[in-house]
Amino acid sequence: MAFLEVANLEAFYGPIQALHGISFSLEQGGITTILGANGAGKTTTLRSICGMVKTGGEISFDGESIAGKATEAIVRHGVAHVPEGRGTFVRVTTEENLKLGAFSRRDSKAVQQDMERVYGYFPRLKERRNQQAGTLSGGEQQMLAVGRALMLHPRLMLLDEPSFGLAPLIVQELFGILRTINKDEGVSMLLVEQNASLALELADHAYLLETGRVVMSGTADEISADESVRESYLGY
Amino acid sequence: MDLFLQQTLSGLATGAIYACIALSVVMIYQAIDHFNFAQGEMAMFSAFITWQLIDWGANYWVAFFVCIVVSFIGGMAIERIVFAPIHNAPILSHIVVFIALFQIFNATAGFIWEFTIKEFPSPFPDKMPLDIRMIGAHEVGIVGVTLIMLALIYLFFRFTPIGLAMRAAAAAPDSARLVGINVGWMLALGWGLAAAIGAVAGMMIAPIVFLEPNMMLGILLYGFAGAVVGGLTSPLGAVLGGFLMGVLENLAGTYIIGSELKLTFALVVIVTILIFKPSGLLGRVVVQRV
Ligand SMILES: Nc1ncnc2c1ncn2[C@@H]1O[C@H](COP(=O)(O)OP(=O)(O)OP(=O)(O)O)[C@@H](O)[C@H]1O
Ligand SMILES: [Mg+2]
Numbered sequence: 001m002a003f004l005e006v007a008n009l010e011a012f013y014g015p016i017q018a019l020h021g022i023s024f025s026l027e028q029g030g031i032t033t034i035l036g037a038n039g040a041g042k043t044t045t046l047r048s049i050c051g052m053v054k055t056g057g058e059i060s061f062d063g064e065s066i067a068g069k070a071t072e073a074i075v076r077h078g079v080a081h082v083p084e085g086r087g088t089f090v091r092v093t094t095e096e097n098l099k100l101g102a103f104s105r106r107d108s109k110a111v112q113q114d115m116e117r118v119y120g121y122f123p124r125l126k127e128r129r130n131q132q133a134g135t136l137s138g139g140e141q142q143m144l145a146v147g148r149a150l151m152l153h154p155r156l157m158l159l160d161e162p163s164f165g166l167a168p169l170i171v172q173e174l175f176g177i178l179r180t181i182n183k184d185e186g187v188s189m190l191l192v193e194q195n196a197s198l199a200l201e202l203a204d205h206a207y208l209l210e211t212g213r214v215v216m217s218g219t220a221d222e223i224s225a226d227e228s229v230r231e232s233y234l235g236y
Numbered sequence: 237m238d239l240f241l242q243q244t245l246s247g248l249a250t251g252a253i254y255a256c257i258a259l260s261v262v263m264i265y266q267a268i269d270h271f272n273f274a275q276g277e278m279a280m281f282s283a284f285i286t287w288q289l290i291d292w293g294a295n296y297w298v299a300f301f302v303c304i305v306v307s308f309i310g311g312m313a314i315e316r317i318v319f320a321p322i323h324n325a326p327i328l329s330h331i332v333v334f335i336a337l338f339q340i341f342n343a344t345a346g347f348i349w350e351f352t353i354k355e356f357p358s359p360f361p362d363k364m365p366l367d368i369r370m371i372g373a374h375e376v377g378i379v380g381v382t383l384i385m386l387a388l389i390y391l392f393f394r395f396t397p398i399g400l401a402m403r404a405a406a407a408a409p410d411s412a413r414l415v416g417i418n419v420g421w422m423l424a425l426g427w428g429l430a431a432a433i434g435a436v437a438g439m440m441i442a443p444i445v446f447l448e449p450n451m452m453l454g455i456l457l458y459g460f461a462g463a464v465v466g467g468l469t470s471p472l473g474a475v476l477g478g479f480l481m482g483v484l485e486n487l488a489g490t491y492i493i494g495s496e497l498k499l500t501f502a503l504v505v506i507v508t509i510l511i512f513k514p515s516g517l518l519g520r521v522v523v524q525r526v
Contacts, residue, residue, distance in 0.1 A: 052410070071413035072417060072419075075413070075415065080414075083411070087411035088408075089408050091407050092403060096400055099397070099400060100400060100401065100404050100417075
């Protein structure tokens, strides 16, 4: 069984059904990207995995069923979510945001090291460690969201448009960091990205969503080579 | 001048009472964004528990701490049993439950302990040292207890992971869940803390106004006023606001309006502050980029 296995996943917002039975899987240490137009259900897929929407179907993580579990319980399995909209704790400082990211951990020494590591990745955050996080710039808050997820010392990261609002140079840097984390620490990643070419470069597998259904899947190379994908998502 | 000093000091003493209540009001407000109208009645009920324990022969301090623990657990239980199920219900449902709680505590206390007033012991000495007459020992004691509670709360929220998690859960519940915080239990913890603080307030107030089920009526209004003046998001503001209300009430009562209009005075202050400075003296205006 794969590391993350999603089968016939349905998701509902009240009477509205946003996902109509999607299935996909993610190998341990792999990076899978989910592509799709606005409203296709990418965010909903990530939110379903961490129990933030009402779902049907089966989700298993590391051999254990997590469907229907409380969000905080799923997080404690080592699933870190960088949410759409960043999810900053605006009233507390940058550093307190990072501390909150490690809330469920008890290994305080390692937490301290991870904090330094995050500051190493994002020196901007270190400069602004004592600043109220709500006053950080959009891009800085995006870095903070990634940093906070890393503080969980996750085994799986769910990344919802991590490049959102970042300058192109910073995006390159961020994706470099994600690659390092994936390679060096074996953190698996499920990546949702508007920038499809960037996502396909980083990922090894890709799924294409259309109105809540998987319409195409394959290795990142196969998907990149597909004629219709190139036209609709890559623009060449 | 003597009169002024006298009135200011005794205003500080009553202010300490308001400050205690304001503190517990703010604790709940921070967690759930609502006033708990039943806060005063919960404090009264806690004081009755202590009175009962002492009546059964318990030592004052044993009763004091048992009451705090019982109130803490009781506060958590109220949140878990009564409020957790209606968490997403409209604000009106919450208000109805607050009023119901108010009635339940008031009536239950009256049923068990009757509406006759009871004397409640003070843990502080009868007389001030050095023959000071301006202010009583119990009043000084209340001021001290209030400041100690404030310091403890500050340290708790500022320096402990649980305190930080409680702030996070109140401000951004979804994000809090995403870092593994159990938001429901944080709310319950907030209720427990507020109930415990309220219990201390009740035990400090009871020796002054005498213990009876309606003892908190006027005080709660001033406690609310103190919380509003100080800013509903700031424990320090609540305490300052409470002291300020006590002093203002006394001075206004002495020099301007006379004692008949004192309660109206609290309402006037609440309304004025809400109109001109809704965030209060120390309330945080959240700086937020959109
Ligand atoms: N809270 C909600 N209530 C009702 N419908 C919702 C809600 N959130 C999302 N939807 C609907 O579910 C569908 C999928 O939304 P989702 O946010 O998953 O899209 P997405 O693929 O992430 O889009 P985008 O690229 O714009 O972020 C959309 O049709 C959307 O309108
Ligand atoms: Mg989205």
